[in-house]
Amino acid sequence: MNSTLNWTPGDAAAEQVTQATRFVGRLVSKATAFVSGRDDVRHGLGELxxxxxxxxxxxxxxxxxVLDAAEATSPAEASKIILAHRAVRQVSRRLA
Known part of the structure; x- marks a missing residue:
């Protein structure tokens, strides 16, 4: 009935199922890490x-x-916004 349940090493269909399962698992792991990272950034921005x-x-x-970073679409973008604003102010002070 279902050949993937009784597979032997080298069975192409079973290997494809295994690869697809691993791929989906990696996607779920990345999505979970992304959401978790966003939660950490939101918490950090709340603290700020x-x-x-x-x-x-x-x-x-x-x-x-802080307000600009809160509107960022990703944790990396939020960090970049804060660092860029800070760098611009530092350069402005040096030139003044």
């Missing part, structure tokens, strides 16, 4: 959002940095 203006200034950030 709870800081006062002075506390943010002490670490080189502004309220706008």
């Amino acid at each position: 959002g709870s800081l006062s203006e002075r506390e943010l200034n002490d670490i080189g950030l502004t309220r706008w940095d």
